[in-house]
Amino acid sequence: MKYTTVGVDIAKNVFQLHWVDAGTGEIVNRQLKRAAFLEHFANREPCLIGMEACGGSQHWARRLIEMGHQVKLMPAKFVKAFNIGNKNDPADARAIWMATQMPSKAVAVKTEAQQAILALHRLRQQKIKFRTAEMNSLRGLLAEYGEVMAKRRAALDKAIPSVLARLAERLPAMLIDSLRELWSDLERLDSQIADIERRLQAWMKEDRACRAIAAIPGVGLLTATATVATMGDAKAFSSGREFAAWLGLVPKQIGTGGRVQLLGISRRGDTYVRTLLIHGARSVLFHGKHTGTWAAQLQKRRPSNVVAVALANKIARTIWAILAHDRPYDQSYVTLKMA
Known part of the structure; x- marks a missing residue:
C-alpha cells in the first residue's frame, strides 16, 4: 500500500500541513487550528506523516498511530537541511515533507x-x-x-x-x-x-528490560531507566553498532580521496544517555572490576578518556544485544558472528 506523504509543522495553536495530491498533482498547503488537527486526519486514508521531534510531537505521533497512520519523527537538524529560502510555517512544512521521503533514522515514538x-x-x-x-x-x-x-x-x-x-x-x-x-x-x-x-x-x-541491563557492570539505576525509555523498541536498530552511533558514541570523521581522519566525539546523539554511559564506564575503570582483558590492554596504549568512551560504546552495544535478543547478561558470552 502506497501512503500519501504529509509534512506537518506543529506549533502551539496553528499547525501547517504540506502534501502533494496523488490524483491531481496539486501542491497543497493547509493551515489547521489545534482543535481541528486530529479531526482532519481521522477523515483521511492512512498517510505517512512526518514531523520534527520537538515539544508535543510524541503525543501527536501516538494519537495519529492510533488512527492507523504511519508517523516518522525526525531531528530538527536533519530537517533544517531541506529548508531553502525564507523560514516560515509553509516553508518548514515543505522541508519536513521533503525530509520525510529521505532515508534516515527516525526518532522512536515512545509510550x-x-x-x-x-x-x-x-x-x-x-x-x-x-x-x-x-x-x-x-x-x-x-x-x-x-x-x-x-x-x-x-x-x-x-x-x-x-x-x-x-x-x-x-x-x-x-x-x-x-x-x-x-x-x-x-x-x-x-x-x-x-x-x-x-x-x-x-x-x-x-520493568523487565531495566532489570536485565542493570546486571551489566557500569549500568546503574539512572543509566538503566534512561536508556530503556530513550531507546523505545530495541529491534528498531539493526545492530548494536547502529545504536551506539545513534547515541553519539562514535567519533566525527573527515576525509577526501579515500583517506578518512577520525576526530573527537561529536555532540550528535542523546547527550544525557551518552553522559550516563561514559560515567558508568569511568566507574568500572576506576574500580578495576569487570574490565576484562580488552579494556586492560586498551588502557596501556590509549588515554583514559578514549578508553572510557570506548568502554561506554561497548556497554551500549551490550545493552542493545540483551534487549534485542531478549537474553540475560552473561559476562563470559562470546559471539559466534564473524567479523
Missing part, C-alpha cells in the same frame, strides 16, 4: 510510560541544577563578608552553622534569617531528588 520516566529524569536534572545554583549563591554571599568555604557540599554543611553564628553578631538579623532559609532549601532539594530516585527505583523493579 506514555517511557515518556514519564524521561520526565522524571529531566526533573531530577533540574533539581540538581537548582541545588548547585543555590550552593554557589550561598558561598558567594558569605564570601562578601570574608567567609570562604570549600566547594564540597559536606564542607558547606559542616561550616555553615558556625559561620552564621559568627556573622549574626555583626550583620542584620533579616540577612541571617534569609541565609538560613537558603541553606534549608538545599535540604528540601535533597529530599526531592531522593524522592525522584525512589520512584525510578520502583519502576525499575517492575
Whole structure:
C-alpha cells in the first residue's frame, strides 16, 4: 500500500500541513487550528506523516498511530537541511515533507510510560541544577563578608552553622534569617531528588528490560531507566553498532580521496544517555572490576578518556544485544558472528 506523504509543522495553536495530491498533482498547503488537527486526519486514508521531534510531537505521533497512520519523527537538524529560502510555517512544512521521503533514522515514538520516566529524569536534572545554583549563591554571599568555604557540599554543611553564628553578631538579623532559609532549601532539594530516585527505583523493579541491563557492570539505576525509555523498541536498530552511533558514541570523521581522519566525539546523539554511559564506564575503570582483558590492554596504549568512551560504546552495544535478543547478561558470552 502506497501512503500519501504529509509534512506537518506543529506549533502551539496553528499547525501547517504540506502534501502533494496523488490524483491531481496539486501542491497543497493547509493551515489547521489545534482543535481541528486530529479531526482532519481521522477523515483521511492512512498517510505517512512526518514531523520534527520537538515539544508535543510524541503525543501527536501516538494519537495519529492510533488512527492507523504511519508517523516518522525526525531531528530538527536533519530537517533544517531541506529548508531553502525564507523560514516560515509553509516553508518548514515543505522541508519536513521533503525530509520525510529521505532515508534516515527516525526518532522512536515512545509510550506514555517511557515518556514519564524521561520526565522524571529531566526533573531530577533540574533539581540538581537548582541545588548547585543555590550552593554557589550561598558561598558567594558569605564570601562578601570574608567567609570562604570549600566547594564540597559536606564542607558547606559542616561550616555553615558556625559561620552564621559568627556573622549574626555583626550583620542584620533579616540577612541571617534569609541565609538560613537558603541553606534549608538545599535540604528540601535533597529530599526531592531522593524522592525522584525512589520512584525510578520502583519502576525499575517492575520493568523487565531495566532489570536485565542493570546486571551489566557500569549500568546503574539512572543509566538503566534512561536508556530503556530513550531507546523505545530495541529491534528498531539493526545492530548494536547502529545504536551506539545513534547515541553519539562514535567519533566525527573527515576525509577526501579515500583517506578518512577520525576526530573527537561529536555532540550528535542523546547527550544525557551518552553522559550516563561514559560515567558508568569511568566507574568500572576506576574500580578495576569487570574490565576484562580488552579494556586492560586498551588502557596501556590509549588515554583514559578514549578508553572510557570506548568502554561506554561497548556497554551500549551490550545493552542493545540483551534487549534485542531478549537474553540475560552473561559476562563470559562470546559471539559466534564473524567479523
